[in-house]
Amino acid sequence: MIKKFSIIVSSFSVVTLIYFYYVKKCYNYLKSLGYDGPKPKFLLGNILEFVSEKNSIKNSRSFSHYSKTLQRWTKTYGKIYGYYEGHSPVLVLADPDLITEVFLNQNKLYTYRRSFPMSKKSSDPNSDIFINNGMRWLRVRYALEKIMLNTKNTAKCLEYADNSFINTFRLQNDLNKPQLKFNIFNQTKLFMIQTIFTVIFGNEINLFLQKKPHIHTVFNQRDLEDSNLAKSNNLYFTKMVSHKFDVAFESFESFSLLKLLSLTIPELSHVWRLCENFKFFFNSYFFHMSYFADPMFWFYSNFIQKNLIIYTQEQNEEEISAGQEDSYLNFKNNNNKISTTRLASQSQNLGKFITRKQFCYFNSFLFLTYMPIIKYNQSDTVKKRINSVSDSMRTKKARLPSLSTINELKKQRNISSYNKKLEENNFTNSRNRMYSIDRLDNKVDLKPKFITNDLETEDFENWKLTVNEALSNTLLMFFAGYETTSTAITFCCKVISSLPEQREKLLDEIKDNWHSLKFNLEKYKIKAIKSKIDSTSFNSDDDDETLCNESDDYDENDDVFDDDVKVDNINNDKDKSRVLDEWNELYESLENMKYLDIFVKEVLRMFPIANSMVSRKCVVDNLYIDNGIYKIPNGMNIVVDVLSIHYDALWWGPVDPNIFYPERFLTERHPAAWLAFGIGSRKCLGVKLAMSQIKLFIVRLLQNYVIDKPKMQDDDDDDDDDLNEVNRNNFSELIETKDVFFTAPVDPVYVSISPRKI
Numbered sequence: 001m002i003k004k005f006s007i008i009v010s011s012f013s014v015v016t017l018i019y020f021y022y023v024k025k026c027y028n029y030l031k032s033l034g035y036d037g038p039k040p041k042f043l044l045g046n047i048l049e050f051v052s053e054k055n056s057i058k059n060s061r062s063f064s065h066y067s068k069t070l071q072r073w074t075k076t077y078g079k080i081y082g083y084y085e086g087h088s089p090v091l092v093l094a095d096p097d098l099i100t101e102v103f104l105n106q107n108k109l110y111t112y113r114r115s116f117p118m119s120k121k122s123s124d125p126n127s128d129i130f131i132n133n134g135m136r137w138l139r140v141r142y143a144l145e146k147i148m149l150n151t152k153n154t155a156k157c158l159e160y161a162d163n164s165f166i167n168t169f170r171l172q173n174d175l176n177k178p179q180l181k182f183n184i185f186n187q188t189k190l191f192m193i194q195t196i197f198t199v200i201f202g203n204e205i206n207l208f209l210q211k212k213p214h215i216h217t218v219f220n221q222r223d224l225e226d227s228n229l230a231k232s233n234n235l236y237f238t239k240m241v242s243h244k245f246d247v248a249f250e251s252f253e254s255f256s257l258l259k260l261l262s263l264t265i266p267e268l269s270h271v272w273r274l275c276e277n278f279k280f281f282f283n284s285y286f287f288h289m290s291y292f293a294d295p296m297f298w299f300y301s302n303f304i305q306k307n308l309i310i311y312t313q314e315q316n317e318e319e320i321s322a323g324q325e326d327s328y329l330n331f332k333n334n335n336n337k338i339s340t341t342r343l344a345s346q347s348q349n350l351g352k353f354i355t356r357k358q359f360c361y362f363n364s365f366l367f368l369t370y371m372p373i374i375k376y377n378q379s380d381t382v383k384k385r386i387n388s389v390s391d392s393m394r395t396k397k398a399r400l401p402s403l404s405t406i407n408e409l410k411k412q413r414n415i416s417s418y419n420k421k422l423e424e425n426n427f428t429n430s431r432n433r434m435y436s437i438d439r440l441d442n443k444v445d446l447k448p449k450f451i452t453n454d455l456e457t458e459d460f461e462n463w464k465l466t467v468n469e470a471l472s473n474t475l476l477m478f479f480a481g482y483e484t485t486s487t488a489i490t491f492c493c494k495v496i497s498s499l500p501e502q503r504e505k506l507l508d509e510i511k512d513n514w515h516s517l518k519f520n521l522e523k524y525k526i527k528a529i530k531s532k533i534d535s536t537s538f539n540s541d542d543d544d545e546t547l548c549n550e551s552d553d554y555d556e557n558d559d560v561f562d563d564d565v566k567v568d569n570i571n572n573d574k575d576k577s578r579v580l581d582e583w584n585e586l587y588e589s590l591e592n593m594k595y596l597d598i599f600v601k602e603v604l605r606m607f608p609i610a611n612s613m614v615s616r617k618c619v620v621d622n623l624y625i626d627n628g629i630y631k632i633p634n635g636m637n638i639v640v641d642v643l644s645i646h647y648d649a650l651w652w653g654p655v656d657p658n659i660f661y662p663e664r665f666l667t668e669r670h671p672a673a674w675l676a677f678g679i680g681s682r683k684c685l686g687v688k689l690a691m692s693q694i695k696l697f698i699v700r701l702l703q704n705y706v707i708d709k710p711k712m713q714d715d716d717d718d719d720d721d722d723l724n725e726v727n728r729n730n731f732s733e734l735i736e737t738k739d740v741f742f743t744a745p746v747d748p749v750y751v752s753i754s755p756r757k758i
């Protein structure tokens with residue numbers, strides 16, 4: 001026994017010693033390639049520096065200083081250097097010319113994002129576009145771009161964004177009177193939850209604010225007529241989701257032993273991943289404590305995948321046996337009761353947190369989004385194929401066609417063969433089913449092409465999404481778009497509240513574009529706010545400025561919801577296209593507001609949000625850059641020090657980059673000097689959507705409210721003076737930020753806000 005034990009101990013010691021020797025050798029790697037960089041600590045590399053106090057940020061429990069640490073290193077080691085995460089080398093680029101060489105000139109090869117030990121593999125059927133690489137990434141990106149980068153889709157999103165703005169603000173009763181110290185970040189999060197659920201999940205979270213809902217839900221008619229229930233549900237739901245995602249982001253970014261182990265000993269990543277899954281299982285199933293601790297995981301694996309797929313399968317079988325193949329969106333049939341009860345009992349844990357009605361409500365938008373996809377893809381062959389997705393990029397990577405080439409080739413080919421296939425599948429008659437997958441586009445006839453049953457080939461004629469890809473990317477869109485955009489809007493609000501001169505310029509531009517910006521404004525804003533203002537004793541000196549009188553003729557006694565009927569009852573194509581045209585007009589006028597555009601860009605220059613996302617992996621043998629001076633070996637992770645480039649006077653002068661000065665964008669700059677949304681073929685997919693949402697929010701905010709610096713209760717003048725001093729000389733210090741994956745303010749962001757008098 002003792003002998004056995006000593007054999008085990010000595011073999012373990014030998015393996016450990018060999019491993020330590022190997023780790024030590026690894027730390028010579030960057031030096032051997034000629035790269036300078038911070039000195040690594042044994043096993044940990046440089047990761048402790050991301051949490052060290054040198055960065056002078058209060059909260060040091062998380063990796064909260066990623067960008068600032070890179071910035072500090074760049075000052076010492078220059079435009080290209082390396083550091084170690086554990087013993088894995090990472091190359092840092094801090095120069096737009098080098099970035100252009102790697103991210104743009106090598107476009108076809110650099111479709112690979114950097115990898116993390118705990119993340120899924122690109123070939124995992126459930127992986128999303130962020131993780132996908134090579135050919136698989138190209139196919140998914142191609143399908144998603146069709147939807148995301150379409151101007152009409154973006155214009156349609158504005159309708160949802162506009163409704164979301166009005167609802168998140170209107171439902172907060174407090175906002176009908178002036179608020180001296182208002183946490184604007186909370187509000188922008190609610191706004192984004194409302195918007196992105198509507199836009200991405202394809203159903204309207206505000207459904208119950210309407211008198212005559214025009215889509216079927218699991219609610220029965222009596223529930224729908226209860227508008228108080230509807231309103232409270234709406235707000236409750238939005239707040240609940242917002243809170244849960246806050247918690248999720250916190251735990252996602254916070255420091256844990258497993259994360260540390262996965263970085264220091266990446267060779268055992270499978271083990272750490274298993275432990276992570278076990279941890280979650282242990283927490284949720286044994287203690288029922290943190291069922292919501294990681295909503296991302298819960299939401300995806302327990303709810304969507306398990307419940308919905310099972311539900312849809314059963315529903316499908318029931319319908320087929322009842323001979324009613326087309327009735328799956330009709331929840332008023334007899335099956336409804338049984339199915340929802342069964343669903344509710346399956347999700348007992350969820351039932352502990354929310355009532356049955358709320359549960360049904362929550363289900364309703366998932367049903368509408370996913371059922372058509374799932375239904376359409378029900379077949380054993382599909383399931384087999386989904387499980388056998390393989391990433392064929394290794395063999396094909398050098399021959400990736402550019403997206404424009406693919407488009408061109410696609411145009412040249414006769415796509416009628418595909419349409420014929422659809423007809424054979426009897427799909428063309430049920431196009432409406434796809435309506436809720438992508439309700440952003442009125443032209444539903446193109447949609448089926450983005451969902452495929454066929455994974456046999458990766459040839460671009462069949463590049464569509466699988467069911468799993470549709471699900472995982474829908475979720476990814478939510479995560480990619482929620483935190484980033486709400487933080488960006490928050491930073492904009494802080495700037496607006498702090499700098500009166502810039503605020504005036506924005507207001508002037510809004511006045512100049514009033515006609516095209518006013519669409520839908522009368523419908524919600526004036527009635528909701530003014531009727532409340534009239535009934536309060538609110539009287540403000542600051543806001544006697546009147547933006548426009550055009551809507552003075554409203555009827556005060558009108559029910560604020562009445563006008564919804566106007567939009568709901570649009571049932572002929574002519575009216576539909578008229579409404580879409582108006583949203584297009586709004587979209588175009590937002591695009592044409594030049595000062596607003598450079599204002600937002602300047603905010604994102606000073607406070608870039610997703611810096612750590614701008615990364616790639618080298619997948620060619622020995623790439624030489626900067627006239628052959630630097631060699632990047634195969635497999636090297638490459639990140640960008642966005643902050644140093646954004647604050648470099650060489651690229652952003654002559655006005656000091658620490659000063660907020662949007663006009664600097666009027667001078668032509670290096671194409672790789674502004675990296676808020678990344679660069680190259682893998683740059684942000686939601687850039688257009690995000691920019692329009694941010695702009696719309698600013699416009700509606702300034703049209704509706706007077707925004708100013710927060711007023712402290714005891715009106716501490718000294719504090720204000722300090723703030724002004726910071727504003728003038730070093731605006732970047734106005735908001736203290738932390739960042740791991742996304743940059744976020746350390747403290748709540750306060751502004752003072754009061755309804756604008758019309």
Ligand code: HEM
Binds near residue numbers: 478676
């Ligand atoms: C202010 C808001 C946003 C910022 C600052 C931002 C920033 C970024 C950045 C820096 C990247 C990495 C780009 C690169 O590697 O070159 C990225 C990728 C991505 N973003 Fe955004 N983003 C924002 C909003 C959104 C929204 C609203 C969506 C979608 C709804 C979205 C979807 C994505 C996706 C899917 C990717 C991965 C693209 C790929 O790998 O091909 N983002 N984003």
